[in-house]
Amino acid sequence: MPRSVAYAERLNEDFGEGLAGFYKSVWAEREGGLSMKNKHLMVFAVACSNNNVESAVKIMERLHKFGATRAEIVDTMMIAAWTGGIQNFTDFSAAILKEMEKLGY
Known part of the structure; x- marks a missing residue:
C-alpha cells in the first residue's frame, strides 16, 4: 500500500478510499494507454x-x-x-x- 493511502486512511476512511481509487486509476493499464x-x-x-x-x-x-x-x-x-x-x-x-x-x- 502506498504511504499516501495509509496516511489518508489514518486521517479519514473515506479520504483513504478516495485516494486508493485515484492511485488504482492512475496506475491501471488501459488498451492504447x-x-x-x-x-x-x-x-x-x-x-x-x-x-x-x-x-x-x-x-x-x-x-x-x-x-x-x-x-x-x-x-x-x-x-x-x-x-x-x-x-x-x-x-x-x-x-x-x-x-x-x-x-x-
Missing part, C-alpha cells in the same frame, strides 16, 4: 527534475522490473536535467548512477 514502463519513466523524470533522489532510486528498481533500457533511462535523465536544471542533475546523478551500476545498466 501508456505502458507501465512509460508511466515509470515519466515519474522518474519528475522525481529527478524535483531532486527527489530517494523516490528516483526506488523508481529505478521498477524501471528495471519493467524492462527499461539504459538508453531510455539516460534519455529520461537528460530530460530531467533540461526541466529541473543542471544543479538538480548534479545532485541526483551520483545516486542514480550508483543504482544503475547495482542493477547492471
